[in-house]
Amino acid sequence: MEKKISSFDKLTHRESSDAEKYSVREHLFGTNDVYPMWVADMEFEASPAIVETLTKRINHKVYGYAMPDDELSLSAASWFKKRHNITIAQKNFRASPSIMTTMSAAIEAFSEKGDGVITFTPIYPPFMEVVTTQKRVLHTVALLDSDDGFIIDFKALEDVLKKSKILLLCNPHNPVGRVWTPFELEKISTLCEKHEVFIISDDAHSDLIMPGFTYTSITTVSEYAKENSLTLFGPGKGFNISGLSATMWFTLADDVLSKMDKVFKARHIVSGHFVGFNAIKAAYNESESWLESLLPYLDKNMDYACEELNMMGKFKVHKPEGTYLIWIDCKGFEMSDLKIKDFFVNEAKLGLSMGRFFGTAGQGFMRMNCAVPFKDLENAIALIKNAVESLEG
Secondary structure (H helix, E strand, O other): OOOOOOHHHOOOOOOOOOOHHHHOHHHHHOOOOOEEOOOOOOOOOOOHHHHHHHHHHHOOOOOOOOOOOHHHHHHHHHHHHHHHOOOOOHHHEEEEOOHHHHHHHHHHHHOOOOOEEEEEEOOOOHHHHHHHOOOOEEEEEEOEEEOOEEEOOHHHHHHHHOOOOEEEEEOOOOOOOOOOOHHHHHHHHHHHHHOOOEEEEEOOOOOOEOOOOOOOOHHHOOHHHHHOEEEEEOOOOOOOOHHHOOEEEEOOOHHHHHHHHHHHHHHOOOOOOHHHHHHHHHHHHHOHHHHHHHHHHHHHHHHHHHHHHHHOOOOEEOOOOEOOEEEEEOHHHOOOHHHHHHHHHHHOOEEOEEHHHHOHHHOOEEEEEOOOOHHHHHHHHHHHHHHHHHHHO
């Protein structure tokens, strides 16, 4: 009997679908002749429930203004209770067109121009951009590379907390793949309380937790964090619907909710659109089994990629605890960042994210997206291996 092919093995052929990772290849890499493994979305079709829900809604053929309904917040509340055992009242949720829209609004709500804002580096580049474009002072704390993965330098953190108003947290952390532990989050909260620093936590990848690890919301580790934080999330990463403006946020503090609502109103920020609202509900209400089948597939991909890269002798990679992104230490090449990029583009024919764009702590690194069909990942690893062997002569 023919073996049934997993939907994650199916090639999606996104070249003509307005996909960012394909459409700007020539601009970023100087050629279209690269397999793009940089943008953090997956090369997989959305769950059947999401596709069916959106098809039904599109077939209605009327696409006027829409508002998030009670079912949207109920879906989010039910998801956090079922998936993470966290009880959050429906009234504490809001929809947003994007994670970074919410982060930008929160920086405006909880700081003034000239105030310090902290983030751990390497970090998703817009974290740094959203601080500087709003005329805040960016403070970075470099994560330390240990034998067990990247860890927080709490001494360096406290030094900058003394002169800051906000901490931008990423949990799980993009790009190093750490899922912060309750101990680490509690220590962060304790230091933030000591220096009266507000916490904005981007938990966009919180549904992408690998076997053996557990996501912890910072809101659960202390009363201070519960009352002085904002959490940004959504099914975009976990269910591969990032193009649908399907994001949300929550806070457990009424005064935080009020300040955020005022900024959204003053900026005339819409909550999103009907496609995103329907996708969120279909993801959280009907697609958990799809996610449960996705996670071991991603885990297998990252096991394979990390093991193969580490065996090549030129790279050092910690297997991620969360996300589908691997952070590759390429310093064994003893090359400049541009030459490392040139190696991947022109020798391996792959388009990866340059580490230096994630802050100075990212120099000498490349970020690689492993959320691709396993056959494509095997091909990519083979291309890297052949390129390394050719380089070594």
